[in-house]
Each structure stands twice: as C-alpha cells, then as structure tokens.
Amino acid sequence: MTYDTIIENIGQFILPKAADHPLKGEDMKRLEIRENAAIATKNGKVEWIGTHVDAQRMETENRVDAEGKVVSPGLVDPHTHLVFGGSREEELALKQAGVPYLEILKRGGGILSTVKATREASEETLFAKSKQSLKRIASYGVTTLEAKSGYGLNRETELKQLRVVKRLKKTTVLDLVSTFLGPHAIPPESKEDPEAFLQEMIAMLPHIKEEELAEFTDVFCETGVFTIDQAKRFMEASMANGLTPKIHADEIDPLGGTELACQTGAISADHLVAASDEGMTALALSDTVAVLLPGTTFYLGKDHYANARGMIDRGASVALATDFNPGSCVTENLQLVMSLAALKLKMTPEEIWNAVTVNAAHAIGKGTSAGVLAPGRKADIVVWDVPNYKYIPYHYGVNHAMLVMKAGEVIWKRGDADVFSIPETGRVDSV
Numbered sequence: 001m002t003y004d005t006i007i008e009n010i011g012q013f014i015l016p017k018a019a020d021h022p023l024k025g026e027d028m029k030r031l032e033i034r035e036n037a038a039i040a041t042k043n044g045k046v047e048w049i050g051t052h053v054d055a056q057r058m059e060t061e062n063r064v065d066a067e068g069k070v071v072s073p074g075l076v077d078p079h080t081h082l083v084f085g086g087s088r089e090e091e092l093a094l095k096q097a098g099v100p101y102l103e104i105l106k107r108g109g110g111i112l113s114t115v116k117a118t119r120e121a122s123e124e125t126l127f128a129k130s131k132q133s134l135k136r137i138a139s140y141g142v143t144t145l146e147a148k149s150g151y152g153l154n155r156e157t158e159l160k161q162l163r164v165v166k167r168l169k170k171t172t173v174l175d176l177v178s179t180f181l182g183p184h185a186i187p188p189e190s191k192e193d194p195e196a197f198l199q200e201m202i203a204m205l206p207h208i209k210e211e212e213l214a215e216f217t218d219v220f221c222e223t224g225v226f227t228i229d230q231a232k233r234f235m236e237a238s239m240a241n242g243l244t245p246k247i248h249a250d251e252i253d254p255l256g257g258t259e260l261a262c263q264t265g266a267i268s269a270d271h272l273v274a275a276s277d278e279g280m281t282a283l284a285l286s287d288t289v290a291v292l293l294p295g296t297t298f299y300l301g302k303d304h305y306a307n308a309r310g311m312i313d314r315g316a317s318v319a320l321a322t323d324f325n326p327g328s329c330v331t332e333n334l335q336l337v338m339s340l341a342a343l344k345l346k347m348t349p350e351e352i353w354n355a356v357t358v359n360a361a362h363a364i365g366k367g368t369s370a371g372v373l374a375p376g377r378k379a380d381i382v383v384w385d386v387p388n389y390k391y392i393p394y395h396y397g398v399n400h401a402m403l404v405m406k407a408g409e410v411i412w413k414r415g416d417a418d419v420f421s422i423p424e425t426g427r428v429d430s431v
C-alpha cells in the first residue's frame with residue numbers, strides 16, 4: 001500500500017487511551033508515550049501506528065520528518081463562545097477599578113454589551129469574524145471545538161449565531177459542535193419578566209432540533225442570572241426535545257449547579273470554581289465531565305481557581321477549555337490554558353493531555369471520533385516543536401505547534417523562522 005502521509009522520527013508520540021467513557025480519576029494519570037514512533041495516514045484516516053524503523057520500509061506520497069519531536073492527536077476545545085460581534089477592551093478599566101464581573105453585567109455591560117454588538121452585526125460579518133478566530137484556534141493545534149450562541153438573547157439573533165456555526169461546520173475543515181446558549185443573560189427588554197424570556201428560549205428548542213442548529217444546550221446558572229430552578233427546567237426541556245444539556249455552573253457563587261448537572265445527566269458542567277464537596281462527589285459518581293476554564297479565572301483576576309485536584313482525586317472526569325469569548329477570557333490559545341492548569345489547578349502533564357484530548361472530546365459527544373489516534377480514527381495530528389510532552393505546560397504563552405493536520409490534510413504550518421533575522425551587530429530596529 002502507498003500511504004498518503006507518513007510522519008516519522010517522532011521522539012515522543014502522545015497516545016491518549018480510547019475509551020467509551022471519559023477518563024476518570026486515577027485513569028486520567030495514565031498516558032501512553034511511545035518513543036521513536038511513526039504514523040501513516042490514508043484517505044483522511046489513521047492507517048498504521050508503529051516504529052520509525054518499520055516506517056522506513058513503507059511507501060508514501062509524503063514523508064514528514066518530526067525531527068525527534070512530539071506528536072499528539074489534534075486538541076479539542078470543548079467550550080468556546082466563538083460567534084460574537086464587537087469587542088470589550090473598554091471594560092478593562094472597570095476591571096482594574098475593581099468592579100466585579102456580575103456588577104458590570106448588572107449595569108448593562110459585559111455579556112449585554114456583546115449582545116448589542118451581535119444584534120447589530122450582519123450574519124456575513126459574524127461569519128467572517130468567526131472564521132478568523134477559527135484560523136487562530138487551529139494554529140494552536142485545535143482540530144475539534146464547540147461553539148455556543150448566547151449573544152442574541154432573542155429568537156432572531158440566537159438563530160443568526162447558530163446559522164453561522166452551521167455554515168462554519170459546512171465550510172471549514174475543523175469539526176465543530178454547536179450549543180444553544182439562549183439563557184446566557186437576561187436581556188434589558190425582559191428585565192421585568194425573566195420567566196417570560198426563559199419560556200421564549202424554551203419555545204425555540206423544537207425548531208433548533210428540527211433544523212439541526214445545535215446538538216447541545218447551555219444555561220448560565222448564577223446569582224442575578226438564572227436560578228437553579230430555572231436552569232433545571234431549561235435542561236429538562238432540552239432533554240425532552242432531544243438536545244443534551246450543558247451548564248455554566250458554580251462559576252462565582254456556589255448555587256449547586258454542579259449537582260444539578262449530574263442529576264439531570266448533563267454531558268458537561270463547566271467552570272465549577274465554587275463547586276461544593278457534594279458537587280465534586282456527584283461528578284465522581286456520574287459521567288458528567290467537569291470542563292474547567294482556568295483562563296477565565298485568570299482573566300477575571302481571581303485568586304481562587306477550580307478545585308481540579310479535589311475533583312480528580314475523588315474520581316471525577318476533568319476536561320480543559322479556553323472559554324474563548326470577548327469578556328471573561330479573550331484568548332484562542334488552548335496551550336496557555338494547559339500552562340494555567342499546571343500552575344493554578346496543579347494538574348500533572350498526563351492529566352492535562354488527557355483533559356485536552358480524550359476527555360474534551362467526550363465533553364462534546366465526540367469521544368469516538370476525536371482526541372485519540374488509532375487505526376480507523378480521523379487523522380487529526382499535531383507535530384509540536386518541543387523536546388517532550390511535559391514541555392508545553394512548562395513554556396507558556398507561545399505557540400509550540402509546528403504542523404497541524406486535519407483528516408490527513410495539513411491545515412496549518414509554522415512560518416519560515418528565517419524571515420526574521422537579527423543581525424549579529426547593530427540594533428534590531430535598524431533591520
């Protein structure tokens with residue numbers, strides 16, 4: 001057989017374990033690292049994984065030398081707010097002045113300021129802007145991701161956002177899953193009657209299901225936003241309409257959203273900074289994945305991070321995501337989140353790799369197709385310019401990806417570093 005591509009001379013090949021369920025507790029500590037390895041692809045899929053020596057005898061159209069560096073599955077980002085209008089740099093000054101996140105929202109800023117910009121933006125503008133973000137996301141080694149609505153807060157604009165995701169699914173090579181986050185905040189026009197707004201969002205569910213505009217739903221359960229009871233009713237209505245719920249839970253106040261997620265069979269519970277002991281135990285007893293977003297805690301300037309250790313040590317399943325959005329975490333860089341997970345969540349390198357691959361895939365219903373490399377699986381592969389798998393969380397804030405492959409095709413390649421040369425003598429600014 002002539003393979004389409006062979007990536008050879010792999011110093012360390014990161015191979016998260018394929019499993020029917022997300023990896024929990026102790027299992028998150030296990031990660032296979034194969035040395036002197038190679039991988040061959042055919043028709044967009046992994047055809048063979050073996051040794052560098054054996055790869056020399058095989059035929060291929062395209063031989064890629066990994067230069068003794070690290071190769072992994074394409075990363076999975078299971079929580080992004082990809083589609084939005086405008087930006088919120090003006091809010092930085094408020095943050096610096098110590099105005100809390102929920103107070104900015106209460107004053108009509110925060111999420112609501114993005115709602116205004118998203119309502120005003122055309123579908124075309126949102127599409128082009130999201131496509132730009134996707135390019136950057138892919139450049140960091142992400143080949144599968146989730147994208148939420150939630151900046152429309154009315155039927156028209158929520159559907160506009162969901163249509164943008166549907167179009168992106170069809171027109172980009174990345175795998176996207178779509179989440180309807182109608183109850184993300186209470187819009188100004190519904191301030192007096194939040195319940196009516198919730199009902200309006202619930203009434204959209206049959207149409208969203210029928211038009212295949214989303215696979216999941218989500219709700220922001222938080223003080224001043226949606227209560228536990230409202231979140232529960234929205235999640236149950238989602239299930240009744242064939243849409244699996246997710247929840248923004250216990251981000252700021254410990255309302256019990258983590259327990260609710262486990263009771264209602266949510267596929268994931270996200271944020272969980274204030275999750276209680278009971279919540280963490282409930283996670284361990286369920287298949288709900290805890291999607292942790294340390295980039296958000298960092299960006300909101302908080303000292304207290306989600307208790308990842310408490311969750312993993314109790315036996316829960318943890319995934320990591322960027323939470324990319326224009327207000328609480330303005331980055332597309334999942335590698336940066338891996339560093340924060342090491343430094344702030346005290347996760348080990350093995351746990352971190354499992355959290356951005358196999359568990360992240362399970363958190364968005366892609367456990368059987370993404371996050372793992374094995375014969376027959378999609379050839380979503382990243383070559384990293386690092387000496388070993390522990391290096392990425394360690395060296396933070398830069399992009400270590402050298403080459404990103406989606407379904408066997410190269411979708412991003414690092415530029416030629418020689419374009420920038422510093423003269424041996426003289427000032428850099430004289431170049």
Ligand SMILES: N=CN[C@@H](CCC(=O)O)C(=O)O
Nearest residue numbers: 111220296323325326327328
């Ligand atoms: N916490 C709620 N929603 C988003 C923030 C959205 C925004 O501030 O625009 C989050 O996950 O952090």
Ligand SMILES: [Zn+2]
Nearest residue numbers: 079081248323
């Ligand atoms: Zn979010």
